[in-house]
Amino acid sequence: MMGQMMQMPLMISSLLVHAARHNGDVEIVSKRVEGDLHRYTYRDAELRARKLAQALAKLGCEPGDRVGTLAWNGYRHLEIYYGASGSGLVCHTINPRLFPEQITWIVNDAEDQVLCFDLTFLPLVEKLAPHLHSVKHYVLMTDRAHMPAQTALADLKCYDDLVEAENGDYAWPEFDENTASSICYTSGTTGHPKGAVYSHRSTLLHAYASALPDAMDCSAKDVILPVVPMFHVNAWGLPYSGALVGAKLVMPGPHLDGKSLYELFESEKVTFSAGVPTVWLGLLTYVKQNKLKFSTFKRTVIGGSACPPAMIRTLEDDYQVSVIHAWGMTEMSPLGTLSKLKAKHVELPRDAQQHILEKQGKVIYGMDMQITDDDGRVLPWDGKTSGNLVVRGPWVIRQYFKRDDSPLHDGWFPTGDVATIDPDGYMQITDRSKDVIKSGGEWISSIDLENIAMAHPAVHEAAVIACRHPKWDERPLLVVVPKPGQQVARDELLAFYDGKIAKWQVPDDVVFVEEIPHTATGKIQKLKLREQFAQHVLPTC
Ligand code: ADP
Numbered sequence: 001m002m003g004q005m006m007q008m009p010l011m012i013s014s015l016l017v018h019a020a021r022h023n024g025d026v027e028i029v030s031k032r033v034e035g036d037l038h039r040y041t042y043r044d045a046e047l048r049a050r051k052l053a054q055a056l057a058k059l060g061c062e063p064g065d066r067v068g069t070l071a072w073n074g075y076r077h078l079e080i081y082y083g084a085s086g087s088g089l090v091c092h093t094i095n096p097r098l099f100p101e102q103i104t105w106i107v108n109d110a111e112d113q114v115l116c117f118d119l120t121f122l123p124l125v126e127k128l129a130p131h132l133h134s135v136k137h138y139v140l141m142t143d144r145a146h147m148p149a150q151t152a153l154a155d156l157k158c159y160d161d162l163v164e165a166e167n168g169d170y171a172w173p174e175f176d177e178n179t180a181s182s183i184c185y186t187s188g189t190t191g192h193p194k195g196a197v198y199s200h201r202s203t204l205l206h207a208y209a210s211a212l213p214d215a216m217d218c219s220a221k222d223v224i225l226p227v228v229p230m231f232h233v234n235a236w237g238l239p240y241s242g243a244l245v246g247a248k249l250v251m252p253g254p255h256l257d258g259k260s261l262y263e264l265f266e267s268e269k270v271t272f273s274a275g276v277p278t279v280w281l282g283l284l285t286y287v288k289q290n291k292l293k294f295s296t297f298k299r300t301v302i303g304g305s306a307c308p309p310a311m312i313r314t315l316e317d318d319y320q321v322s323v324i325h326a327w328g329m330t331e332m333s334p335l336g337t338l339s340k341l342k343a344k345h346v347e348l349p350r351d352a353q354q355h356i357l358e359k360q361g362k363v364i365y366g367m368d369m370q371i372t373d374d375d376g377r378v379l380p381w382d383g384k385t386s387g388n389l390v391v392r393g394p395w396v397i398r399q400y401f402k403r404d405d406s407p408l409h410d411g412w413f414p415t416g417d418v419a420t421i422d423p424d425g426y427m428q429i430t431d432r433s434k435d436v437i438k439s440g441g442e443w444i445s446s447i448d449l450e451n452i453a454m455a456h457p458a459v460h461e462a463a464v465i466a467c468r469h470p471k472w473d474e475r476p477l478l479v480v481v482p483k484p485g486q487q488v489a490r491d492e493l494l495a496f497y498d499g500k501i502a503k504w505q506v507p508d509d510v511v512f513v514e515e516i517p518h519t520a521t522g523k524i525q526k527l528k529l530r531e532q533f534a535q536h537v538l539p540t541c
Pocket of ligand 1: 185186187233302303304305306307325326327328329330331360415416417429431432519521523
């Protein structure tokens, strides 16, 4: 016997229609590249997204065509998310911080038909255009008044003109929920970037799951400021989950420095945010230097790379902001696990709770995970045994764009991360498999060593990489950026590890640098650091 419920495909457009109908007066506030603050409502956004869908059809876009974006977090970008995907096109967010050659490669691989971009990126697009083979229309995401008098781009279109020329008399179409909705490329630290193609169904299930109380806990009472860019795995789904719950959205545009963010948090009464650890380093330095407090900001998701426990402590103890440590990947839409306490943890002492919250957390329902050894044997969840982390679920890719070979092993996606899982299901990342330090057959977690260094009061940022060693193969080297105006000696830093970790795991040496290189998504660029210090001779050699 079959169930007798209505067959309604899960459509991305339905999120914005719902927001417009039930939370129509809720605001979306955006800092614009043009310099001012723009405000409108979900009702306005839905109408403009419909007009955009009409305009894209008029440009000749057909179902399945890709619409590329090079843009900051803002309302026009949000309209493209919904206007493109909602009308059956595929929204392709491109990370503008990638190397120009990578951007060119990605646009050509995705075969973008339309490229929409913020004013910031006009010079970049002018330079790249001769190499972009598929793009038929260039659209500058601004109004008529800010269009350039001259440009190398033939027939450059004005986004606001395109939208405002339409009447909005458009009905969102319904089609197969497994249709492609958007595409994101991995940053491709080795080889070419690879495209992860999301569907309407995967995006909606991810939005439902990520809004749950034990995940990001989003509600209509929230004011959400996604610091994580809309070009970094769809801002971790916040443009969708925000609309799903009807939360006010605050978009920071290109203004991501500590001062601008702090002022926006305060003026718009932000309650919830999300970003990679490096962003919080900047914001925390600013609030500390200026002895400021947050008046409405209550919680934040931190993920993308391991959040140092010292940062969790500072945010919680000094600023009363609770941190939700999260783990995921582009290939996972991206959310996999988040760290939240269970009922049985409520009575635990603060330190024991903290220890749990420092882990990468439990899976959200819908996601499934395991750890395995190199032969694929499933390893125990004892909190000690570490193994290769594999996942599966309806918002995990089964294939990369244009690649025939399957990345899956026995139906599971190998994440490339090494992790432990404790009996309560809390997962902790030990390392990325390629960053683990292999010392005399034993593995040392670079994340553990970085976390300890980050707790030293004079350390602004720390990275640990493997350095060649004639006897042990590899030994850890600590790379440190001291806090502005502070000094710390090598021996003092090494002594700081005493009692916190086994002696043989303590780094062999420390180097001080002014800056640690970051990837386009704000992660420490270990590959570059390893190249930079390839010739470094450890004192123990
Ligand atoms: P990109 O490098 O393109 O930003 P992803 O965002 O997909 O790629 O990176 C996913 C990887 O980031 C994970 O496989 C993991 O190694 C790392 N990562 C993400 N969140 C965390 C976290 N909370 N702790 C440790 N590592 C993390």
